[in-house]
């Protein structure tokens with residue numbers, strides 16, 4: 032296995048729509064294992080094939096506690112078959128070193144995919160848990176989308192990107208997501224204490240990065 036080079040934001044491959052995997056060959060299995068190794072090496076929660084320069088519909092995720100045993104999940108040719116609810120998600124990406132911002136996500140998702148042996152499986156992730164957000168984030172990479180396209184405030188996102196010497200948001204890719212935005216705003220109005228808690232969590236995460 033080997034550690035692969037991670038493509039950074041600005042590289043055009045991150046805007047391509049990835050191709051279906053026709054056969055899970057030995058070469059594909061090696062790529063998947065290398066992606067897992069690369070993800071663990073970079074302390075990431077997920078990694079998609081375009082991020083290592085392969086425009087293929089594959090991503091890997093591990094949302095387990097970093098202090099416990101690993102729990103690698105492999106998704107080949109994934110399809111999101113159900114999504115509902117709306118939530119704030121504070122996200123970063125291995126292609127955007129250190130840059131985090133608040134984005135809109137669905138709260139619940141159901142995805143269908145093949146595992147590393149080509150066996151189909153279905154998985155449901157609920158309540159805005161890390162897995163639900165990670166699936167959406169990684170799936171996006173296969174569509175040529177990135178987390179910043181879902182940002183709730185492009186000015187805040189641009190400030191963060193500039194701080195880490197990354198290109199600004201690409202206006203033409205910004206997603207309006209009016210329904211998600213409206214649902215989040217309505218929820219926030221009813222839960223001011225949760226917003227305060229979320230702000231504090233973000234602050235702590237930001238401080239722990241320094």
Ligand code: NI
Pocket residue numbers: 123124125126168169172
């Ligand atoms: Ni990413």
